[in-house]
Structures are given as C-alpha cells and as structure tokens.
Amino acid sequence: MNRRRVSLAAAGTAVLLVAGVVAAGTTSANAAGTVTASFSTNSWGTGQTATYTITNGTSSAITSWTVEFDLPSGTTLGSYWDALMSQSGNHVVARNRDYNGSVAAGGTTSFGFNTTGAGTPANCTVNGAPCGGGSAPPPTTAPPTTQPPSPTPTPTTTTPPAPPPSGSKVVGYFTEWGVYGRNYHVKNIHTSGSAAKLTHIVYAFGNTTGGRCSIGDSYADYDKAYSAADSVDGVADTWDAGALRGNFGQLRRLKKMYPNLKVVWSFGGWTWSAGFTQAAANPAAFADSCYSLVEDPRWADVFDGIDIDWEYPNACGLQCDTSGPNAFKNVISALRSRFGSSALVTAAITADGSNGGKIDATDYAGAATSLNWLMPMTYDYFGAFNAQGPTAPHSPLYSYSGIPQQGFYADAAIGKLKSKGVPASKLLLGIGFYGRGWTGVTQEAPGGTATGAAPGTYEAGIEDYKVLKNSCPANRTIAGTAYALCGNNWWSYDTPATIAGKMSYARSQGLGGAFFWELSGDTANGELIGAMR
Template sequence: MKNLLLGLCAIPLLLSGCGGSGSGEPGSFVQPNYNQDSGKVVGTYYTSWTAYEGDYTPADIPGGDLTHIFYAFLSPCGGPKPESEMNASDLRLKRVCEGKEVGEAVFADPYTAFGFIKNNGSNYIGDIAELALLKQQFPHLKIIPSFGGWTLSGPFHDLIKTDAGINKFVESSIQILEDNPVFDGIDIDWEFPGGDGETTPDNDPNLALTPAEKEFEKQQFTVLMQRFRAALDELGSKNNRHYELSAAINGFEHFSQYIDYENVTQYLDFFLVMTYDFFVVGRNDIGHFANLFAVEPFPQSGADIMMNYLMSRGVPSEKLIIGVNNEGRGWEGVPQLGDTGQVDFGPNKATGAMEHAFPTYREIAEKYLTNPGFIYNYDEAAEAPYLYNPTTKQYISYDDPRSVSAKSKYVVDNNLGGLFSWDISSDNYGLLNAANSSIGNSLIGSVE
C-alpha cells in the first residue's frame, strides 16, 4: 500500500483547502445497493490523508456495500537511527513518537484521526468520529486499523528485535482498541518481513538485511502474530466480541517468502494479498498491472499464481482475500503491435512514466475512457484491461468493472474469503458495484 503520511497538509491550521466535507449526519450517508449476504469479504482501505487531499471523508464511504474498512495508517514507533536513513514519513513519525518507546502504537496522523479546525473556520470532527457514525448507520461493518504501509514499515524491523518491543506494540495496540471501540481488530501491513521494501531495499548495501536477519524476521513475524492473537482473544472474552487479525502481503512470492505460512496462518483471520503492482512506475518493463492470470512474457505475474502458491503453503482458501487497485499506472514511450492499440509487452518497453502516472479509476473513467485518442483493450487471457494512445505512445494499466467481476467470480469459484480494494476514495463505485454483483451479494435496488 501507499503511504503519504501527513502529505502537504501536515500543519492543517495553517493551510487552506484541507479537510473533507462529510457532515457526519446519519441521513447524509450513501445508501447501499447490495445486501452483504454472500458470506464473502468486500473490503476496502480508507487512507488518513484523504481528508487533506480532497473533499472526501468517511461520511462519504458507501459503508452498506462493504463488510470491512481498513483504516490506514497507524504505526509502531521505531528505534533511533540517523536521519540520513529516514524517509520523509519516518521524519514526520519521529515527531509523533517523541518520548515514546520502541514499538509503541500511534496514529500516524492524529490530525485527521481526531479532528482539526480548517482554515475556513469550520470543524472537522475527525476520521474516528465519522467512522463511528458510519458504523452506527451500518452495524455489520467492521472497521480495522492498519499498521504500517510502504513508507512506515521501518519500525517493524526495530521492534521485533526484542520481546520488550513486541510486547509494547501488542499492548499499546490493544489499548488503542479499548480507547476506540469503533475498531474491530488489527491489520498488519508490514512491507516486508525479511526486508526488500522501501525501508530495507536489497539493492542498498547500507540498508539491506543479511540472510540471518531475514530468517530472524521470518520467525519473529510468527511470534508477533501469535501474541496479537492471544491479546485479541483476551480482549474479545472481556468484551464478548471477536477481534479480527489480518496481514497485508505482497502479490509476488519473492516479497512474501519470509513468512512462515505453515505456522502463522493459525493466528490470522485473513491474508490481504496485494495482487497488483505487478509492474510499477519506475521500472520500464511493460505488462499488466493487476491481472488475474499470468500471461507471456511474464509467466509469474498474476494473482492466480500467488493464490496457488499460498494454498500450496497450507493457507486455507477461505483466509485469502484477493486485491483490487482503484488506481491505475501509466507509462509513455510504449510500442504497439498492429493498428488496434495492442501493446508490445516485455522488458524495457517503456521510456518512462506518464506525467500523471497514478490516475484513479474516477479519473480514468472521466478523462481517459472519454478521450478518443485512447483505445480500450481487454486481455481475456489475463482478465485485464488497458488503454493505449498510439499517437502519444501512452499506456495505462488498471482494474475495471470487467476485471473486478472476473476476480470476484474467481473468489467464488475457488472458495476464497473475499476481495478488498486500495483505496475507496479512488473509485466511482463502478468497481465496488461490480465486486458486489459478481461475488454473489443480492441487489437492493437498481444500480446505474
């Protein structure tokens, strides 16, 4: 997942144009189109910076058409390190964690979590209060705080080094659940146990983990989940409710290999498998970004590959939640095959990223699908759409209602646990409607 901690609005009292418009009044919530009666997860992430970036808050989320909202991001506090080894999010988190112990759980952005006065003088009550009102309107909805993310996973590598760090993280996370009863569990988005994420890249000799450190983290990930499961069960016994425990993992085996699935799975309710970003901006290789099935010339890049790998490692199918991405990825300088806008996939086929390289599905529907310069293609073998402009040589890979329907049907056919998306504010709800319809949820009324 992506993390833009505090973003451009780190000092909300001084900046204009920040904060959402959600009123928090129950009558203002989006009315549902589907009953959640399939028994499958239909989840999404909501990001804490969304209220800063646009006029969208939890009050705008169509909670009736979801079973789960994963609130991103909270974070454990890390250990001391040189600022030269910190990314921008680490530096901001350092301020939030001042005076706190290694492993102590915090809201990475307390401003949007608990509210602030906007520049126009109006009050935003905060994400947590609005999520509570949303859940009051839709009591079936589970709200799960997610810890970590792409840029905030560094503290995990610190805290798992000692029992004290693990215990502090678990105990303080449980305290957050007790203090905020809107929450229904814990989601761990550590990218990644064993390293090779943004904070510990294998290609940086100063930051990369050694083989021994990778194996140690594999072991400690299981320890962490075991202790979370015990603490959540203890809290659940006290409150007479089940608290869920999930882990978000990469959609490639390579980035998920330092997880001991055979032992850790028993402690988890779900794995949220990020079956997207098979090709990312920054690399010039061109293939499908979020395809269901792998196709040549990249036979390992597909959601089905990862699902089969996880089941071969002993993960029950019903604990696997397949991922959809509500953002696309765009490249330029991409060659085509023939005259119909077919893209020539392969290594080093792009010259670089489009200027707007991360268009949301809302933007794709409004800006690119309506642009006659872009030709729509759908790869039936991969179950993946894409757009191509033969004049500008621009290529956009993304999920659309057809590919989301294919993923949802795959969930049903293979008895998977469900589907989740990153993130809800990027959808015009065409993707969410497709997921609900194809996963087997019954229609309440007509859907445009």
C-alpha cells in the same frame, strides 16, 4: 504495496478527455412527480460501460424498481452490478437488489452493466412508465416486490444490508491523508453508496515507530472539525470536552448508520514498516502498545480490531528486514493473545508468487492460524518504477506470454499460499482502484518500451480509475485485466468488467472475498465497488 501518499494537494488538475462519454434519456432530478431513469455510457465503439440512474421524483419512498429497455441490434449484455439483469433477444430487464430497492422521495440509486457492442437503448421504462417521465402504472401492473419495505432514509439512520455470507467479504481501504488534497471524507463512503456494499473498512495507517503502534496523523485522525455540510450524518462537530472529531468521529457515526459495518485500524504500509523489525524483537511489548492505542477509551468503539501491513517480513521493501521466517508469525500470535478471540486481527501481505520470493521468506501459514484473514496485495506487480518498461499490466490475474517476471500475477500468489497451508477461506483477492502507466510508448500491446512515468494527478505513473475511465478508456484486456494506449501514454487498470472476472475467480477458488486499495479512486457513484459486490 499499499502506498502512503504524502502529497497533501493536487499537483494539478487532470484533463479529462470525455469525447467518448455520451448521455441519453437524461431527465430532471424530480420530473413532474414521477420515477425516472437516465442513461449514460462510457463507450469505446466496440463496447461500453453503461449506467442507469433511477430518480424518485414523487413525494413518497418507493420500495422496488424495474427498468426495461431494448439494446441496439448486435449488442449483448455482459457483466452487471447493483441489479439483477436478464436479456431475451434485444430486450433487457433489470430489477433492484435487496439493498437498493428502497429510494427515498427525491432520492436516487443506480446500476451498471457492460455490453459488447455499443449504442443507446430504446423503449426504456421504469416500473412500467416511460423512463423520461410519464403516467405511473396502475397498482395492479407494478412489478412484484420481493423484499419487505424499508423506512425512508434520514441523515442519521440507514437501513443496512444483511451481513454477508461467508466468502463474500468486501474490504476497502480508507486513507487518513485523503482528507487533504484528495478531499475524500467518510461522508463520501456514504453518498457514493459504498458503505452499503462494504463489509469492512481498513483505516490506513498508524505508525510503527520504535517497535510500537503510534498515531499517524492526529489532526486527521481525531481533531479535524467537520461542519454539518461535510459531516456524514449532517451534524457538526463540537469542541465540547471529550468530543471525538476527525476521521475517527466520522467513522463512529458511519457505523451507527450501518451497524453491520466493521472497521480495523491498519499499521505500517510501505512508508511505515520500519518499526516492525524492532517489534519482532519483543512481540508482546508491541502487542501491548497496539492494544492500548486501538482500545483507547476515546475511540475504542470505532475499531473492531487491528490490521498489520508489514512490507515485508524477512525481506526487502522500502527497507530490508532480517528478523527470520518466524518473526511475522510471532508478532501476529502476540497480537491475537493480547486482543483476544473476539477481535479482528488481519494482515496485508506480499503477493510475490515467484520461486524463492517474498512469500517463501516467511511462515504465512503459521501466522494464518491467528488471523481472521490475509490480504495478498495482488497489484503493483509492474509499473513506471521501471521507467523504461517493458509496459505490463500492474494487476494481472494470470500469467501471459512475455510477462516480465515469473510468479508476478495473482493466481501464482494465491496458489503458492494455498500450497503452503493457508486456508483459501482466509485469503482475500486484492484489487486496485487505480492504474499504473508509462509515457513515450508507441506499442499498444504489453511489452513496449517507455521514456518514463505517465503524468498523474497526484503522483507520476499512477492515476485513479475515476479519471482513467474517461481520459484513457480501456479497450484491450490481457491476463484478466485491462489496458489502453492513449496517445503515447500506456495505462493498465481494472474496470467493472475485469473486476467481475476476478470476483468469479475468487469464488471458484473458494476465497473469503476481495479487498481493494482504495476508496477515493472509485467514481462518485461507486462503480468499482458495485462490480465487486
């Protein structure tokens, strides 16, 4: 499910157990006018997730970079992201991708990778010079540039990546309420490097009260004033007549910085799906109300279409709907007619692949003809909403021996939707940027009993990846996802390594790409979205 979290402030500060995190080769952010590279790792003994951060300490932009290093004996390169990497013996070469080769003077970029075996690399060089700083190589020895130079970034202009080919959509949710307790703003999409890797943002959520599309939180949406320091482009909001503030205003500015980025406004979600039952009784009136709101002249340029997150048509979520198997198709068809062929019309849908389950309750194939894509929510299958367990990974890609419910895994949902006639190219695989956990657990393997939900920063039983990667590093995998027992708390979540596996699955199935819930769960440098891209 896509959750609407209602707590506006953190219940407390999570304690981060960072004893397993080590840093090596750390350099000054602007070391003596040279390009440097610093290494950090989250190690669990038998493996690690590592990051190199390249810092341009010179007075001019660079247009490419190459980092080389030697891994310790017995350590092998695994999955990687934000670089093109190769290994020969123990020697590894990492070169920039087309979207992150340009680094402004004083700027930084990063790439990451997983290894089997752990340890600090040796003999590190960046563009032929020592990673810790040193003499720059002569021009004739510089690594070849494979892409044209890009202009130095400024606060108001960003060189965007080229539009992705078909089948490589990377779609991420941004939550309107994240600006409160989570302190996550549109600016963070830019500073984390995520904006350059996203193809689409889904803005969650608008309400469906009375079978009509309506504003979710007017203050967060279009009234909150941003200072220059907090604004995505470094320009403060004004109170001038007609000025657009809040998330909408910030998204407008983000789109100017990244012209290829598209934004759709999502309505519904777990909490606000009740109005869809009334919408299904008069789909045309619902579509008219949605069009009027999304295309309001105050923010029409912000949104490229609409997303529907009905949990669940002709089935039960927070409440039950009995509109019939054609209700969803009729609502989507009315939206397509009202918004026209050029707008995006998308939907987040159930991922219940069980026999006689929620997918079977609705004509999703019929609706697919009017949708640009469908997003089966292949996460939240299991969790501490069953307080005593059994423990189980909440986002399994495949089935496994002992899975608590048949059909509750991603491959079952994808297979069922395809078998019903939904084109693979219109399906996006869902990934959670968070984990679900239990407490009172003694068994490391899935299937153990529990006494309740593990403590979470904002909600019991749920924690962001950016916290879990340090507080409970995943050291086991099952069914294509990861888990760990830390003390008496058992957590499951996706890591860069398991995401790489899921993206390989998406490609092998011919899917249109992947989506995730949600941006604020990732690290400050966007580890997970880097693995997706």
